[in-house]
Amino acid sequence: MEQIVRRLRKTCAKTRKGLSRKLGMSLRLVASGAYRTVYSISDKPLVIKIPHCRGALAHARQEHKMIKRLKRRVPELMPEVLHFNHKTGVALHRKYSRVGVTSRHSDKAEQILRSKKLPYGDMHYGNVALDGAVVKVIDLGCFRP
Numbered sequence: 263m264e265q266i267v268r269r270l271r272k273t274c275a276k277t278r279k280g281l282s283r284k285l286g287m288s289l290r291l292v293a294s295g296a297y298r299t300v301y302s303i304s305d306k307p308l309v310i311k312i313p314h315c316r317g318a319l320a321h322a323r324q325e326h327k328m329i330k331r332l333k334r335r336v337p338e339l340m341p342e343v344l345h346f347n348h349k350t351g352v353a354l355h356r357k358y359s360r361v362g363v364t365s366r367h368s369d370k371a372e373q374i375l376r377s378k379k380l381p382y383g384d385m386h387y388g389n390v391a392l393d394g395a396v397v398k399v400i401d402l403g404c405f406r407p
């Protein structure tokens with residue numbers, strides 16, 4: 263894990279091929295959203311999130327800012343961030359389970375954020391995942407203060 267972070271710190275690669283080469287590990291497609299393509303790193307419990315379109319860099323930076331801010335208020339809802347490259351928007355996060363995730367989970371996360379008068383945005387089931395029974399928001403790019 264530390265080796266992956268160390269290697270990512272040293273590179274500004276922003277393609278699957280370039281990052282795979284730098285890491286010396288295979289990247290397997292997990293899913294793709296409107297802004298980013300998400301890969302898992304060999305057999306590690308990690309995902310690498312790569313911006314793939316215009317606006318995606320701003321989206322990734324907004325997410326990073328929001329995670330840092332909300333980590334203090336709702337730590338249990340936030341994903342674990344292991345690395346973020348401000349220049350490329352490439353992020354390394356812990357991988358969470360999407361098995362059995364429904365809109366009930368995103369509604370629950372939204373309700374927690376609303377009740378604390380915290381920002382939220384684009385809360386649908388594709389943007390949440392599970393750490394055991396704990397709901398994690400895995401996409402905060404559309405959170406607005």
Ligand SMILES: Nc1ncnc2c1ncn2[C@@H]1O[C@H](COP(=O)(O)OP(=O)(O)O)[C@@H](O)[C@H]1O
Binds near residue numbers: 359360388391400401
């Ligand atoms: N931390 C994660 N763990 C597991 N799957 C993830 C994680 N982050 C993203 N994904 C998967 O990748 C998809 C796209 O990621 P997302 O961050 O929503 O991208 P976008 O910003 O393009 O919407 C998600 O819907 C989910 O299926």
Ligand SMILES: [Mg+2]
Binds near residue numbers: 295296388389401
């Ligand atoms: Mg998304």
